[in-house]
Amino acid sequence: MNEDKAVSSSRPLEDPGREDVEGQENVQVKPGVFDTREKKLTLFCISLYWFIICCAYAMIAPFFPGEASKKGTNTTIVGLIFAVFPLVVILTSPVVGIVIPIIGPKSTLILGLILEAGAQIIFGFLDLMPNKLSFIIFCFLVRIVCGLGAATTSTSCFTLLTMTFKENLSPAMGIMETFGGFGMMAGPPIGGFLYSIGGFKLPFLAVGSLALVAMLPLYFILPNDTSENLSNKSGGKVLFQAVTTPSIAVIAITIAVGGMTLSFLDPTLQHHLQKPFHLSPTKVGLMFLIGPGVYTIVAPLCGMIADKSDSRIMIVIGSFIVGISYVLLGPTPCLPSTVFPSSLWLNGIALAILGIGVGPLCVPALADMNLSAKRYGLPEGILIQSALSSIFNSMFNVGAIAGPTLVGILVQHLGFPWASGIFGFVLFFVGFFLIIFTFLERKSKRYRTSLESNFGVAGGHSVLESDTEKKPLLG
Numbered sequence: 001m002n003e004d005k006a007v008s009s010s011r012p013l014e015d016p017g018r019e020d021v022e023g024q025e026n027v028q029v030k031p032g033v034f035d036t037r038e039k040k041l042t043l044f045c046i047s048l049y050w051f052i053i054c055c056a057y058a059m060i061a062p063f064f065p066g067e068a069s070k071k072g073t074n075t076t077i078v079g080l081i082f083a084v085f086p087l088v089v090i091l092t093s094p095v096v097g098i099v100i101p102i103i104g105p106k107s108t109l110i111l112g113l114i115l116e117a118g119a120q121i122i123f124g125f126l127d128l129m130p131n132k133l134s135f136i137i138f139c140f141l142v143r144i145v146c147g148l149g150a151a152t153t154s155t156s157c158f159t160l161l162t163m164t165f166k167e168n169l170s171p172a173m174g175i176m177e178t179f180g181g182f183g184m185m186a187g188p189p190i191g192g193f194l195y196s197i198g199g200f201k202l203p204f205l206a207v208g209s210l211a212l213v214a215m216l217p218l219y220f221i222l223p224n225d226t227s228e229n230l231s232n233k234s235g236g237k238v239l240f241q242a243v244t245t246p247s248i249a250v251i252a253i254t255i256a257v258g259g260m261t262l263s264f265l266d267p268t269l270q271h272h273l274q275k276p277f278h279l280s281p282t283k284v285g286l287m288f289l290i291g292p293g294v295y296t297i298v299a300p301l302c303g304m305i306a307d308k309s310d311s312r313i314m315i316v317i318g319s320f321i322v323g324i325s326y327v328l329l330g331p332t333p334c335l336p337s338t339v340f341p342s343s344l345w346l347n348g349i350a351l352a353i354l355g356i357g358v359g360p361l362c363v364p365a366l367a368d369m370n371l372s373a374k375r376y377g378l379p380e381g382i383l384i385q386s387a388l389s390s391i392f393n394s395m396f397n398v399g400a401i402a403g404p405t406l407v408g409i410l411v412q413h414l415g416f417p418w419a420s421g422i423f424g425f426v427l428f429f430v431g432f433f434l435i436i437f438t439f440l441e442r443k444s445k446r447y448r449t450s451l452e453s454n455f456g457v458a459g460g461h462s463v464l465e466s467d468t469e470k471k472p473l474l475g
Contacts, residue, residue: 001298005288041221041244046157047179049113049214053150054180056120056207057085058187063195063203072132081139086397088147089154093397095389096155098236101382103157106222110215119145120342123474124204151393157240158389160183160222162370163382169367170311174303177363181296185289238379239387247372247447248388250437251365254315257430258362259399261322261354264407265291272416277344290348294355309369311364312438316431323427325354332421342417355452417442 068078123142129135130452165172194203242248270284279287306314329341329350339344369388378384410419417424 008265010369024028027139039164042160042223043175044163045214046374047176047219049109049153049157049218050176051179051183052207052211052214053116054091054329055187055190056116056183056211058184059203059207061188061190061191062073063200067127067200068095068135071127071129071135071463077136081136081143081402084140084151085147086145086400088144088149089397090394091403092148092151093155093237093390093393095346095390096393097159097239097386100156100159100386100389103232104224104384104424105163105382106218106224107154107155109160112149112154112156113211113215113218115145116149116153117208117215119143119149120204120208120211122399124201124208127200150256155389155393157365157384158392159262159382159386162366162389164223165463168307169176169370170306170364171228171300171303173366174300174306174359174363175303177303177359181292182187185292185296202471234383238383239390241378242369242384242387244372245372245378246374247390247437247441249370250370250434251315251369252391254319254430254434255362255365255392255395256399256402257319257398257427258358258365258425260406261326261358261361261399261427262404263400264326264420266404268411268416268419270409273344273347276342279344287348287351289354290351291358294352295358296355298356298359299363306360306364306367311368312434314360314364315368316361316434317428317432318357319434321357322354322361323357323424323431325350325357326420326424326427328353329424330417330420332424356376372422404417438470 016052028327065075065078069083096108103111110143119142123139123146126135128141129138161172161176163170191203196204201214245250261459265288269288271277273284302314302318327335328340329347331346331350331400332344366388370385373384373388376379407419410422414422
């Protein structure tokens with residue numbers, strides 16, 4: 001027995017993702033995404049809601065700025081009205097993450113839906129405001145309520161997804177993001193069409209009513225909150241533990257970069273394409289659809305791949321692919337113009353590559369944070385799930401605000417080709433940093449001690465069953 005201990009202690013501790021399952025007895029088969037009726041219905045409800053919220057978020061872009069200008073509102077105020085929504089999500093998502101274990105994720109989701117649906121319906125009547133000042137004040141107030149509702153519902157959705165798909169979070173996230181991609185693509189044309197036939201009120205009344213209707217299947221199909229969830233009130237402590245865990249903090253920063261990749265082009269791509277290539281607004285809109293369209297197809301595939309491999313390497317690959325897309329999009333002046341001339345086809349290819357890269361960059365991120373929480377022994381259950389969901393939600397919206405701000409500064413001083421090239425190299429830096437961080441992390445004493453204390457070591461192999469089929473990031 002002493003010899004066995006000596007042999008075991010002499011072998012290095014291995015990452016849970018490096019486990020050799022041969023010879024192990026009673027290894028449980030990993031559950032599937034659709035293996036139970038509860039999983040199917042939960043994923044359907046959450047995906048349906050995600051489509052509605054993404055559609056509502058993108059719906060107002062074609063007509064609201066014009067309506068605001070009729071009230072005498074300048075573009076700066078309109079930009080702030082748009083920006084206050086993600087700002088509220090950033091500030092309130094951590095609070096929602098603390099509240100969810102107290103009242104339960106389902107109850108929190110229903111409460112958020114009521115806030116969001118009500119705010120959307122009220123927004124439809126703001127064109128009746130008698131003057132510019134009252135219009136601006138109520139726009140800000142209603143958008144703040146919309147942001148609070150979105151923070152509540154989206155954090156609850158991520159928590160429910162994590163609770164239901166503990167072993168298949170990445171594939172479930174991929175499917176949900178597919179519906180989100182459809183919503184982002186469908187939002188502008190739906191909003192423009194409803195506005196054309198019913199004026200300012202109809203788009204908001206339609207999406208608000210649809211959200212209220214969607215509440216019925218959510219209420220009757222989603223699992224009820226348990227007494228354990230309702231009695232736990234230490235969410236703030238767990239949230240602090242999560243944000244101070246290095247690997248979770250690093251992935252949270254990566255999530256913010258992922259949010260930037262999706263919002264970086266919003267203020268500038270139209271001018272970059274329209275003037276030199278003489279594109280009509282319709283054709284520019286079609287160019288905008290390339291990235292989300294490819295992402296909608298790629299997202300579920302990335303989830304399935306991440307479920308069978310190392311989520312960290314997926315994020316690294318995604319950062320490099322997105323970096324390549326932005327370098328080509330300018331194209332950056334660092335590239336030889338004879339090989340990469342500024343042309344419409346090159347921009348189209350770059351946008352398609354962007355859609356491919358965003359999938360591996362963003363889809364596995366929440367699953368990676370949950371795995372890090374397990375590795376470092378953070379409390380399991382709804383406490384950590386709601387905390388990580390709130391971090392994901394907040395940091396993604398940090399990127400949604402930082403992206404347009406950064407590109408505005410860079411384009412103003414350097415022009416679009418240099419701006420997109422610089423951001424591309426930022427993505428390359430993120431990828432290299434993740435490789436170095438992961439290598440140092442898995443060599444660290446804390447990491448090895450955490451594996452030994454939280455999972456145990458048998459013959460040099462981790463016994464974390466949920467990660468038995470994962471492959472290593474680094475050799």
